[in-house]
Amino acid sequence: MVYYDLSHLIQSEDQNVIGPIQDDEALFLYSIVRCCRLERILEIGGLNGYSSKNFLEALSFSKNGVLYTCDLNPVPILTENHKVLIKNALDLTIDELDNKPLDLVFFDCHDIIQMEIYHKLVDNNIINDNTVLALHDTNLHYPPFNTWGVYIEDENGYAHQPVERNMVNIFKNLGYDIFSISTDSTKHTPDFPVRHGITVCKKFKVLL
Template sequence: MNRLIARSIFLSTKYVKPVPSYAFKHRYATFDVNDKVGNPNGRLRVEESHYCDNISSPFKEPYGNILKALNKETEKKFDNPHMMVCPVQAKFLYQLVGILKPKNVLEIGGFTGYSAIAMGAALSPDSKLLSLELEPKHIAVANRFIEEANLQDKVSVKEGPAGDSITEIANESPKKQFDLIFLDADKGGYIDYYEMILSHNLLSDHGVIVADNVLFYGEVHKVVDGYDGYDGVSHASKNVKRTAKKVDNFNQHVFKDSRVEVVVLPAFDGLSFIRLLSTLNLMSSVDVYNNANEALKTLSNLWQAMLQLISAVSDASASSLTVEPDLVKHQKSRKEYEELKTSLNATIAWLEKNKLTDLDKNKESKELSISLQQHAELQEESSVVSDKLKKMLNQSYALQFQMEMLFTSSQDISLN
């Protein structure tokens, strides 16, 4: 949750007075609202959270008791304990890690480590979880309880702004990828974090991004243009409404992104599950540039092959003594030419597809534009040479016919 707006959901614009943060229990986390404030018509169904928690399998020890102790200390030390996920959501994250069996997990927005410990408890022996957190005071609590849970070899916390930390991870380990990324930081930064994840290729091919609070107290759908199911009465503060708009911007951004597919679930405070459609669309400008050069090499090889064929046909035309072997050579070369042409067409098709993708997503590099221009010019020249080759080959076929007639005539003369 956004720390700056954490309390504002509890305020009514009309008749409810501010409530001190200590009056709220962490048990419901983002459900921690009542019917009067921010929960019209029981939108968040608080009592069902009680029920679901009670009938969900408890954490194995020592994790269950450690999480309870962390819960109490966070409530005691900080005025925003509701920034932790609720117990049943922690159990859900634990189950998700158990199902996906990720090798590397990234948490963006760790707070005091409640969700990190919940996920860490399900990690396999060789798996790692990295949690990003801004506040040193939160990290101190998180590290102490991580050690108490004996998870220090699997779970670590990195201090600093999330954006800077993501960049550092990408720079220090360019090939590092995460199979599960839990996004639960400041809502206004969701789009930036999301784009950094994809641009740095931090999400593995079969990885999942789980974004929390994407319905934000049930206010997000009310800020969507054209929404007509709302009666106009809201007890949420202006700050919450502004944040709800930012969350909707993120939801729309992901929904319109052709690189991924997403499903948004009305569970907890709203969860988005995001996965890549294809790693092909994540190729960087450098990758496409390199493939452009490969295409140019293929074109160059084709051009050289055609020039050799033209030279061979010319030589054959000048010498009747070697014309038959040369024509056999021409036929073989022509087959090689057709194979090269097929390969070239496939390369060009791939290049054009990726060129469009990269231009749309990354505004293409200058080097790639130059290479593509060279590719177009070379393709045009090769087409001209190809036409000349066809004419020469036709001439060689005519020459072959004439030579066959000549040989036949010579044989007839010899017999006579």
């Protein structure tokens, strides 16, 4: 029987955290890595290492798995296959990413410079048509539980991180299929006030 060690997911039941991915979101990303047998992951924005821990646990199936975490601020190095790069991600070199295509890129630094990083990695074949793109904080937050950010009147919600939401629209125009983990206002109560949201993008290929 396959055993999944999820003991690293330690948030309270309401998952009311600001900054890191929520445990439901972590589980979703974990399953993508495992289901697609992804081995090379870059995350842009590491914070305190919560998403790093999740990716590394997901990668534990493979002896070739490697996680690159790029952040302007120090991020804890968690394992031997965890390469932390303390710098502006726009200054990443191809050699620092071992000059091989990435299986997944996780965008989570809330700066539109991430699109410049994307194009640089595409130009150097580090991102190719097989690379999965994931973006954090793409859902809306709803009153009365959160009332800051850009107000979206049609949905009566607040875009707490509008950059990643805009990037999703850009990727759609670049030919990516899009799937978002999202909620509407009816899904939230004091027991579960917010869903930050994850969006996954993959280049469309005709199934023959």
